[in-house]
Amino acid sequence: MWNKPFEKLRRRMTCVYAAIFGVLILAIVAAAYTLIWWEILANEKTNLIAQIYHEGEEWIESEEPPCSQAAMSSGKMFAYFVAPDGKTVILNQLGDGDVGKALLSHQSDWPQDMEGTHLIRMRGTNGERYRYLAGVAPVVDKGKQIGTLYMFKNMEFYYQAAYKTLFWLLCMALVLYMAACYFGYWLAGRNILPISQMYERQKQFTADASHEMRTPLAVMKLAVQGLREDEDSRLSEFAKESVEMLSSEADRLSHLTKNLMTLARSDEGNPPAYTEQVDMTALCHKVGSQLELLCEQKNMRLNKDVQEQLSLEGDELGISRLLIILLDNAIKYSPEKTTITLRAASVKEHLVIKVRDEGIGVSDEDKQRIFDRFFRVDKARSRSQGGLGLGLSLAWAIVRQHGGSIKVLDNKPKGTIMYVQLPKHRNR
Numbered sequence: 308m309w310n311k312p313f314e315k316l317r318r319r320m321t322c323v324y325a326a327i328f329g330v331l332i333l334a335i336v337a338a339a340y341t342l343i344w345w346e347i348l349a350n351e352k353t354n355l356i357a358q359i360y361h362e363g364e365e366w367i368e369s370e371e372p373p374c375s376q377a378a379m380s381s382g383k384m385f386a387y388f389v390a391p392d393g394k395t396v397i398l399n400q401l402g403d404g405d406v407g408k409a410l411l412s413h414q415s416d417w418p419q420d421m422e423g424t425h426l427i428r429m430r431g432t433n434g435e436r437y438r439y440l441a442g443v444a445p446v447v448d449k450g451k452q453i454g455t456l457y458m459f460k461n462m463e464f465y466y467q468a469a470y471k472t473l474f475w476l477l478c479m480a481l482v483l484y485m486a487a488c489y490f491g492y493w494l495a496g497r498n499i500l501p502i503s504q505m506y507e508r509q510k511q512f513t514a515d516a517s518h519e520m521r522t523p524l525a526v527m528k529l530a531v532q533g534l535r536e537d538e539d540s541r542l543s544e545f546a547k548e549s550v551e552m553l554s555s556e557a558d559r560l561s562h563l564t565k566n567l568m569t570l571a572r573s574d575e576g577n578p579p580a581y582t583e584q585v586d587m588t589a590l591c592h593k594v595g596s597q598l599e600l601l602c603e604q605k606n607m608r609l610n611k612d613v614q615e616q617l618s619l620e621g622d623e624l625g626i627s628r629l630l631i632i633l634l635d636n637a638i639k640y641s642p643e644k645t646t647i648t649l650r651a652a653s654v655k656e657h658l659v660i661k662v663r664d665e666g667i668g669v670s671d672e673d674k675q676r677i678f679d680r681f682f683r684v685d686k687a688r689s690r691s692q693g694g695l696g697l698g699l700s701l702a703w704a705i706v707r708q709h710g711g712s713i714k715v716l717d718n719k720p721k722g723t724i725m726y727v728q729l730p731k732h733r734n735r
Contacts, residue, residue: 313502317495324491329484336480340473347465348440352424355442359458362386363446366398366456373458374400382406385439387457388446397454405431410439410459417457418443426462438462527553585626587617587658591651594630598638606643609634612650619658619731621709626729629705632698633662633725641666641722657711658729665722674715678703 362373366388373386379402387410388398401407409431418425424442431437439459446454531554591613602609619626630649637647645665652659669677678699702725706713711729718724 313499317492317499320495320498321488321492324494325484325488328487328491332480332483332487336476340469340476343472344469347469348426351440351460351462351465352442355424355440355458355460356422356444359442359444359456362458363444363456366446367448367453372398372400373456383461385410385459387459389455389457391452391454393455401459405433405435406437406439408432409437417441421445421455427459438466583620583623584618585621585623587619587626587651588613588615590623590627591617591630591649591660594627594634595649598631598634601635601638602647605638605641607638607641608646610646610648612648614652617651617653617658619709619729621729622705625705625708629702629727630660632702633660633727636698637662637664637666637723637725640664645722653731654728656731658731660725660727660729662725663718663722665718668717668721669715669723677715678713 359373362371365371366373373388374384378384379400382404385402385407386398386400387396388400389396401410409429410427413427413429416425416427416429418441420443422442422444424440427437427439427441429437429439438461440462441457441459443455443457445452446456531550535550535554592611595609595611595613599609634647634649641647641664647665648661648663650659650661650663703713706727706729709729711727713725713727716724716726
């Protein structure tokens with residue numbers, strides 16, 4: 308069973324494979340159809356010129372007309388015999404019908420070079436479409452040209468046969484394409500299987516390691532707390548500094564372990580069905596008030612622009628953590644004497660949250676990776692401020708669990724906007 312991200316990857320790869328196979332199949336069908344039609348047309352051109360020469364010889368011997376009455380009546384074949392000057396008509400077998408009139412009106416499309424052919428497409432006076440292959444050859448008697456014979460062969464039968472052939476080729480192509488799609492889905496699965504297995508092992512290791520680290524970290528924190536509270540111990544200044552450092556690093560590891568456990572649970576790909584109604588107006592004001600203290604420490608200002616009576620179905624603790632992450636991130640990466648703005652409003656069936664800052668901003672290249680785990684835009688500054696590079700990854704996981712989206716935008720003229728869109732009601 309594939310998890311959700313890998314299933315999406317498999318489907319995208321299947322679409323790519325299907326597009327490639329589709330182009331190849333269509334190219335093969337087009338090439339086959341073109342080759343078949345070209346062969347038919349080339350053969351008919353050769354046969355028509357040979358027939359013109361044969362009918363010319365028959366005319367010299369017995370003055371037998373090139374076309375029979377039956378061929379003319381059915382529209383299968385027509386002929387037009389003129390003197391060498393090209394104007395004097397020796398024999399007109401175009402008739403008075405709609406086809407004959409159409410052929411005469413398209414005389415400019417007749418082949419000009421001897422032994423030449425040309426496919427004429429035309430419409431008659433009644434609107435019916437006609438297709439005739441026209442050919443021309445000289446009629447020679449005793450080494451002297453006595454005239455020029457044009458003959459016209461109806462090609463409608465071949466067109467109908469070509470259309471039927473194309474139809475069956477497309478049907479076969481559709482069957483092959485469906486098989487190719489199935490094969491592409493199977494091939495994509497085979498290709499991403501090793502990656503998926505490695506990912507599952509990594510996810511399991513993260514969860515197991517985080518779980519196993521909780522007990523020794525708890526013991527370390529208790530031991531450090533005991534040393535700090537033991538009034539009988541006479542610790543040197545260096546020892547006291549070491550104890551404080553151990554306490555700080557233990558808290559840091561504990562926070563890291565907690566975040567890793569949260570991310571490991573989010574990787575399961577099965578978001579919970581939230582039914583709790585969260586008062587987003589009150590929650591935004593509550594979290595904003597908590598973070599105002601951090602802003603005051605950095606001589607910054609936090610503005611809250613929150614629409615009244617906002618609510619959504621979700622996890623209040625998770626949404627609260629999302630707001631804290633976004634506001635804390637904005638505070639960390641903004642200089643003193645700047646303003647951070649928290650906005651929340653209802654837009655149709657969604658709730659939109661925007662956190663604006665006037666900080667260092669995010670480059671277009673980093674925008675593609677800012678939600679990756681352990682990624683930090685300013686690594687040195689993040690490390691000095693205690694950043695682990697997991698905050699925005701957690702924010703992304705919380706938003707995904709609620710069926711929403713999050714992205715980073717530029718705040719003109721400087722800074723960043725974290726844009727979150729959450730559905731008010733989850734689909735059940």
